[in-house]
Amino acid sequence: MTILGIKELATAARLDPKPLPDFLVEIPALTQQEKLQIVDQALLLMDELYVHLPFKRAMYAIDPVQSLKLLRHRLPDDLDFHEAMISIFMSVRDLHTNYILPQPYRSATAMLPFKLGEYYVDNEPRYIILATAVNYKSFRPGVPVTHWNGTPIARAVKLNARSQAGGNEAARHARGLQRMTVRPLMMSLPPTEDWIDVRYLDADGNALERRFRWNVVRPPVVRLPESSGEDLSADTIGYLMTLGIDTENELVNHIIETIFEPKQMQIDEDILRFLKSGPQSGTRSGASETVSGPDFNKVSKMPNVFRFNKVNTPKGEIGRIQIRTFGVRDPDAFVAEFVRIASLLPQDRLVIDVRNNGGGNIIAGEKLLQTLTDSTIEAERLHFINTSLVLKMAEATPAWFSKWLPSLRRAVMTGAIYSQGLPLIEQEGYNQIGRQYPGKVLLITDAFCYSTTDIFAAGFRDHKIGPILGTADNTGAGGANVFDWRLVNYLCSRLDDNPIQLPSSGASFRVAIRRTTRVGENAGVPLEDLGVEPDEVHRRTLTDLTENDTELYAHAADLLEQW
Numbered sequence: 067m068t069i070l071g072i073k074e075l076a077t078a079a080r081l082d083p084k085p086l087p088d089f090l091v092e093i094p095a096l097t098q099q100e101k102l103q104i105v106d107q108a109l110l111l112m113d114e115l116y117v118h119l120p121f122k123r124a125m126y127a128i129d130p131v132q133s134l135k136l137l138r139h140r141l142p143d144d145l146d147f148h149e150a151m152i153s154i155f156m157s158v159r160d161l162h163t164n165y166i167l168p169q170p171y172r173s174a175t176a177m178l179p180f181k182l183g184e185y186y187v188d189n190e191p192r193y194i195i196l197a198t199a200v201n202y203k204s205f206r207p208g209v210p211v212t213h214w215n216g217t218p219i220a221r222a223v224k225l226n227a228r229s230q231a232g233g234n235e236a237a238r239h240a241r242g243l244q245r246m247t248v249r250p251l252m253m254s255l256p257p258t259e260d261w262i263d264v265r266y267l268d269a270d271g272n273a274l275e276r277r278f279r280w281n282v283v284r285p286p287v288v289r290l291p292e293s294s295g296e297d298l299s300a301d302t303i304g305y306l307m308t309l310g311i312d313t314e315n316e317l318v319n320h321i322i323e324t325i326f327e328p329k330q331m332q333i334d335e336d337i338l339r340f341l342k343s344g345p346q347s348g349t350r351s352g353a354s355e356t357v358s359g360p361d362f363n364k365v366s367k368m369p370n371v372f373r374f375n376k377v378n379t380p381k382g383e384i385g386r387i388q389i390r391t392f393g394v395r396d397p398d399a400f401v402a403e404f405v406r407i408a409s410l411l412p413q414d415r416l417v418i419d420v421r422n423n424g425g426g427n428i429i430a431g432e433k434l435l436q437t438l439t440d441s442t443i444e445a446e447r448l449h450f451i452n453t454s455l456v457l458k459m460a461e462a463t464p465a466w467f468s469k470w471l472p473s474l475r476r477a478v479m480t481g482a483i484y485s486q487g488l489p490l491i492e493q494e495g496y497n498q499i500g501r502q503y504p505g506k507v508l509l510i511t512d513a514f515c516y517s518t519t520d521i522f523a524a525g526f527r528d529h530k531i532g533p534i535l536g537t538a539d540n541t542g543a544g545g546a547n548v549f550d551w552r553l554v555n556y557l558c559s560r561l562d563d564n565p566i567q568l569p570s571s572g573a574s575f576r577v578a579i580r581r582t583t584r585v586g587e588n589a590g591v592p593l594e595d596l597g598v599e600p601d602e603v604h605r606r607t608l609t610d611l612t613e614n615d616t617e618l619y620a621h622a623a624d625l626l627e628q629w
Contacts, residue, residue, distance in 0.1 A: 083281035086176060086260055093170060096144055100571040104151065105138045107551075108165065108575065110565055114455035115554065117546060117581045118594055120483055122158045125595060130154050149255055156231040159595065160578055161312045161516060162548040164253050168572035171251040175285060175321055178247040178262065178278045182211065184223075186605035193219045195266065196611065197326040204268045205276055208612065212273070213265035214246070222246070232513070233543035233595040240513035240538060250317050256282070285321050298556050305395055305427070306553050307466060308490060310517035310546060312424035313576065316391065319422060334369035336360070341367060363410055367403055368394070374407045377417070379623035385411025386619070388419045392426030392518040400430045405437055405502045414505040417622050421510060421537065425517030428547060429490055432525055437502040439531045445496050446521055446593070447487025448547055448580040452477035455558075455565070456485075456579075462560040487583050490547075506626050507532040510618070511600055516542035521582060523598040528586035533625050536600030537618065545593025546578035554579075601625070 096104075112119060112131050123129060133154045141147060148167055155165045166172060183196030193211045214222035227235075227242025249257060261279045268274055298306075323331050340359045366372035373388040387407055394400040408416060425431075436443045450456050450470055457474045460467035467474075473486035489496075509526050511519075511534055520541050527534060549557075551574045555566040568574070584591045604621045 083177070083283045086256055086280040086282055089170070089174065089282040090256065093144070096147065096168075096571055098141060100569065100573075101141045101147055102138065103567065104165075104569050104571060104573050105134055105141075107567055107569060108151065108154070109134045109138075110455070111163075111551075111575050111577050114453045115451070115577050115579055116158075116163060117449065117451040117484075117578050118158065118160060118163070119451065121581075121592065121594065122160070126157065126159065128157045130157055133157070145255065152254060156229070159231050159233050160546075161231055161233075161237075161314065161542070161544055162310070162546045162576060162578035164314070164576045166252055166551075166574040166576065168569075171256075172572065173284050174251045174282050175317075176249040176251060176256050176280050176282050177321070177325070178280065179325075180205070180247060180278075181322065181326060182243060182246055183611045184243055184606070185608045185611050187608075189605065191220050191223070192608070193223070194608070194611065199325055202276075204274060205264075205266060209269075210267045211264060212267065213263075215259070215262050234513075234540050234597055236513035236538040236540040237516075237542040237597075240542075244318060248318050248321060250314055250321070251282070252317065253314050256280070283321075285324055298553070303466070303553070303556070306549070307547070308427050308429050309393075309548055310425045310428045310521060310544070310582075311393060311548065312514075312516040312542065312544060315422070315424035315514055315516065316393065319390075319424070333365075337365060337367070337369045366407060368400070371400065372403060372407055374411065376411060377619045379620045381620070381623035381627055382415075383412055384415040384417055384619070384623055384626070386417045386419060387411070388421075389423055389519075391423055392428075392431045392522070394427050394430050397427055397430035397433045400427075401433050401437060401499070404434060405499075408437070408503045412505070413503070415623070415626050416503055416505055416507045417510060417619065417626075418507060419510045420515055420519050420522065421512040422514040423516075423519040424514065425519050425521075425544070428518050428521055429495075431518040431522035432489075432496055433498075434522065435525045435529060435531065436497050436500055438507050438526075439529055440501050441529045441531075442493075443496040443525070443529060444493065444585040445489035445491070446524065446582045446584060448490060448582055449484040449487045450474060450580055452482055452485055458561055459554075459557050463557050466557065484581070506629055508622050508626050508629070509534045510622065511536045511538075511541050511598065513538035513540060513542055515598075516544040517546070517548070520544050520593055520597060524584050524588070524593055527598055528584055528588055530586075533602070533629050534598065534600040535618075535622050535625055536603050537606055539603060540599055541597040543593065543595050543597030545582040545596075547580035547582070548576055549579045551575040551577075 137150050151165045179199035180195055181197040183194050184191050195207050195209050197207055211219050213219055223243050226246055227238045230238040230241040232238040232241055257280050261277050263275055263277050265273055265275045337360050371390055375386055377384050377386045432445045460471050460474050464471060469488050470485050511523055515523060523541055555568055558564045558566045582593045584593060602625060604618050607617050609616055610618050
């Protein structure tokens with residue numbers, strides 16, 4: 067049987083892939099002291115900083131602190147050690163709270179040279195090849211997949227979903243499907259198998275089988291909104307403290323785009339290059355002329371953030387804005403670009419599509435809400451867990467935590483589990499420009515909507531802006547503000563007895579440090595694990611997968627008409 071994979075990936079994206087076994091032999095061993103340091107820092111994270119620990123203990127009957135203590139006394143070999151650490155962190159089912167593996171895992175991704183798509187027939191999932199790295203003779207986009215290593219494909223996806231950390235079944239299922247072919251090794255171990263066998267049906271309905279080798283690639287540098295490698299200026303710290311983001315999903319989105327959407331990626335890069343440098347002068351046939359730039363009536367000035375177009379439906383033309391990420395430094399510029407784009411679209415009906423958006427700047431997401439409603443926006447509340455280390459950190463850096471300090475100090479007397487819930491900025495900051503889009507608005511969500519995107523969806527619902535149409539039963543249900551370990555170390559650096567260390571092995575962590583609770587009729591309800599359920603669910607069809615979500619947007623137009 068021909069094993070496919072390495073040549074195809076190299077041709078598609080020039081990522082210098084190598085077979086999984088070759089990657090594994092290059093990994094240096096950790097010392098016992100490095101393992102102890104990792105476990106001790108993880109214990110500190112869980113016991114002193116992790117805001118959801120009481121909630122997770124009750125909801126899932128787990129005890130990650132005790133699990134880490136047991137691991138400390140029986141440190142296994144490297145792969146088993148990493149597996150144990152990952153398992154403990156996954157037990158809390160929180161995509162904000164992660165054990166990040168050291169190099170060479172950290173910058174590597176295990177991949178197969180194709181992508182799976184899911185659609186439904188009579189509420190039963192079916193699977194097809196959605197994209198391939200190169201053109202194969204019969205294994206091409208659109209062909210049905212029936213088995214995965216001899217297991218019926220629906221069962222294989224379900225089994226893989228059980229190993230994912232999503233906070234609800236919909237989130238775990240979505241990640242289970244995506245991780246069938248793309249597995250970042252930053253937060254997960256390499257596949258246990260060297261290759262997989264895929265059974266599929268050709269155009270004539272004949273069952274065929276191909277073998278694909280897992281390859282490890284190192285994608286181009288991904289600009290994730292994390293502090294690693296960046297000087298911690300005051301502006302950077304301020305930005306990093308606003309983040310609510312699923313870093314792993316942002317990484318997967320970048321990798322998929324690199325391999326399967328290189329033309330679109332090049333268009334986005336060309337737009338950014340033009341905006342940075344301005345119009346360029348050139349010559350053609352000896353005559354001087356200015357090279358024209360992009361048509362910003364058709365493309366965004368933030369191409370990595372927004373895409374937009376008009377969509378024809380049976381109920382007429384509607385506007386569509388896709389928000390790909392909230393990972394922006396300047397919330398006001400983000401809102402201004404959204405308003406500009408919305409003004410170019412039909413003014414009676416607008417669909418905002420936030421599917422597969424892993425979050426970003428919480429302030430940007432909540433500031434956007436004002437442009438869609440006459441209501442005064444009330445931002446979600448953020449709470450710390452009350453521990454001695456959180457109080458010390460807040461007292462050492464009062465400029466960043468002044469609003470929360472009084473309640474953190476009161477907790478010494480009251481024994482309250484959480485601090486007072488407060489918005490990141492004052493309410494006036496979320497209502498500076500008011501409503502800008504006059505028509506009806508609908509929000510499309512899926513199970514990859516996480517963190518800031520969850521918060522945006524919750525605000526959309528709590529302020530009764532419009533209907534929510536989901537392609538899954540729930541959003542990803544990530545309700546927290548996340549700090550990475552370098553930021554935590556910086557914020558604790560003024561302590562005389564700073565317990566935070568950056569592991570010498572290169573391993574690291576991210577932690578959900580402030581939880582969010584909702585407002586309005588849902589005041590006080592936590593967003594973590596509960597998420598936002600849509601008003602209606604649209605199971606994507608084969609037509610949706612192959613014809614740019616035609617039936618999904620028709621459903622959206624129907625729902626807008628009823629609203």
